[in-house]
Amino acid sequence: MKGILLILIFLSFGIIGSSQQVPLSSQYMMNRLVVNPAYAGELGFYSASLSYRKQWIGLEGAPSTQNLSIHGPALKGKLGFGLLFFRDIIGVSKENNITGSFAYRIKNDKRKSTLSFGIAASSVFTTNQWSQIVTTAENDNAFSADSPQYIFPDFSAGIYYKKEQYYVGFSIPMFLQHKLEGSSSKYSIENNFNQYNYLLEVGVNFKINDISIKPSIMNRYLPSSAYQFDLNCIIDINNKIGLGASYRTKDAVVGLIQLHVSDQIILGYSYDHSISSLQQYNNGSHELFLRYDFRYKVKSFDPRFF
Numbered sequence: 659m660k661g662i663l664l665i666l667i668f669l670s671f672g673i674i675g676s677s678q679q680v681p682l683s684s685q686y687m688m689n690r691l692v693v694n695p696a697y698a699g700e701l702g703f704y705s706a707s708l709s710y711r712k713q714w715i716g717l718e719g720a721p722s723t724q725n726l727s728i729h730g731p732a733l734k735g736k737l738g739f740g741l742l743f744f745r746d747i748i749g750v751s752k753e754n755n756i757t758g759s760f761a762y763r764i765k766n767d768k769r770k771s772t773l774s775f776g777i778a779a780s781s782v783f784t785t786n787q788w789s790q791i792v793t794t795a796e797n798d799n800a801f802s803a804d805s806p807q808y809i810f811p812d813f814s815a816g817i818y819y820k821k822e823q824y825y826v827g828f829s830i831p832m833f834l835q836h837k838l839e840g841s842s843s844k845y846s847i848e849n850n851f852n853q854y855n856y857l858l859e860v861g862v863n864f865k866i867n868d869i870s871i872k873p874s875i876m877n878r879y880l881p882s883s884a885y886q887f888d889l890n891c892i893i894d895i896n897n898k899i900g901l902g903a904s905y906r907t908k909d910a911v912v913g914l915i916q917l918h919v920s921d922q923i924i925l926g927y928s929y930d931h932s933i934s935s936l937q938q939y940n941n942g943s944h945e946l947f948l949r950y951d952f953r954y955k956v957k958s959f960d961p962r963f964f
Contacts, residue, residue, distance in 0.1 A: 694829035695759035696776030696818035699738020704730030714940035719749040778814040870894040
């Protein structure tokens with residue numbers, strides 16, 4: 659277990675030290691604000707979401723993430739605003755993030771479409787609890803005290819296009835790189851295009867009577883690393899219950915369920931079964947999701963679609 663914890667610590671350095679990434683979620687389809695700031699206000703009314711994810715159950719030091727967000731329109735839907743708060747813990751590293759999103763939306767009533775451009779600015783608060791590390795040498799000064807809290811900025815940008823039966827989104831979330839300098843124990847900020855996370859999502863909606871079939875694909879590309887994609891499909895029955903599955907290349911297969919408790923409340927649960935090399939060390943990942951829509955009598959797209 660100690661060896662696995664140390665491996666996770668170095669993995670967390672790879673995420674926090676070299677490039678900033680949005681914490682993994684298996685239910686981003688219900689709240690795309692977490693991956694694309696251009697989604698702010700897209701539903702036509704304010705919507706608040708809360709999620710909790712516990713990854714790789716049974717593996718010491720595995721990631722856990724809590725997420726709270728709210729977004730909605732302004733100026734008759736021409737603008738969108740959003741706030742996102744998340745807390746991410748990996749090994750001995752803890753990170754809190756506060757993000758404000760802004761979107762400018764161009765509507766085409768004739769085509770029944772919307773084109774949105776979004777930007778976001780973040781304040782990131784991170785600490786490393788070195789004293790929790792168990793070392794082979796007693797009283798190791800390098801791990802005798804925790805790090806101070808570091809605060810640094812980050813930025814995101816995105817585009818989102820939607821019609822009644824399909825959508826396309828492209829974003830570059832949190833594109834600054836924050837490197838931990840081992841000699842000084844301080845962070846430096848860099849901008850490296852090879853460390854950008856490029857996300858491209860495409861989805862469609864087929865409706866047969868009271869059943870909606872919503873396949874989508876999320877492509878992730880990091881030039882300095884490997885290409886990855888999620889293949890998703892959700893079947894929504896009469897706006898009451900949604901059943902879905904996802905395949906994430908070289909990582910996991912996912913099953914999820916969504917319950918539309920009312921016109922305003924959606925509950926979700928997903929389970930990830932790991933298919934990576936970590937499969938033998940964990941019992942999968944769990945994620946809970948809650949969304950509340952402040953629905954008013956306004957002209958807007960049905961939130962059950964996208």
